[in-house]
């Protein structure tokens with residue numbers, strides 16, 4: 001069995017599983033939380049259950065969103081599962097930020113495949129999130145359950161802050177393969193190449209050459225990737241978010257989308273008076289859940 005169940009918690013109408021598994025790509029054990037909605041436990045429910053991946057922000061483990069975003073109520077309402085991956089590799093062998101700051105290193109992987117030493121050994125988070133983890137979850141739950149959960153095809157992706165950037169990047173980079181059917185974000189870093197958090201991450205994990213950064217930058221990706229399926233992306237951003245001015249800069253995405261196939265397709269909703277916390281995220285989770293449920297064919 002590839003996944004170890006550390007904890008199984010009854011919550012809302014379903015169960016939150018706190019899992020650990022070995023990742024070949026990362027070379028270490030990784031934690032991931034999975035919420036199985038009430039439909040999973042219902043004898044009469046016959047539909048395949050799609051999943052939504054939620055990528056968390058700086059300093060988070062899979063537990064922050066599991067405890068404070070209240071996705072579970074929404075997952076039960078529409079009948080989708082949730083996957084909450086970790087934000088980086090962890091452990092004594094994992095190199096951290098030399099300055100011990102919270103915006104780089106452990107819990108701050110920026111969901112890239114690092115190419116620079118010493119981070120290239122374990123920080124393979126892009127391939128882990130978008131390739132290895134979904135396949136492992138699919139294999140595990142196909143073996144261990146008769147109920148069909150879909151971790152690979154009819155899936156959506158969302159995230160908060162660094163995770164919002166990770167969701168946008170993963171959605172866009174895999175757009176031509178139609179990997180994700182739905183994408184949304186809460187207070188995402190939209191143009192990492194131009195802001196301190198992103199520049200520090202890209203210099204540390206990738207290189208000093210800014211050309212290497214473009215492939216992970218949503219503002220650059222929307223210029224290269226054509227919106228062939230008339231997709232919308234939903235974004236919420238609090239106006240009192242202390243990181244908005246220097247690191248999130250949401251307006252840059254609207255700017256970058258001008259004269260591209262994404263112009264008018266990125267629905268950015270500014271939420272007056274909201275900050276960056278889970279009080280903000282949880283307030284707008286119902287809107288995002290509905291958006292994903294629609295795109296995943298549940299309503």
Ligand SMILES: N[C@@H](CCC(=O)N[C@@H](CS)C(=O)NCC(=O)O)C(=O)O
Pocket residue numbers: 056057058059060064068102160161162276277278
């Ligand atoms: N640790 C930082 C804040 C970092 C932060 O706000 N992280 C966000 C994601 S970017 C988060 O979700 N934090 C964990 C939480 O609120 O549970 C500080 O002290 O200012």
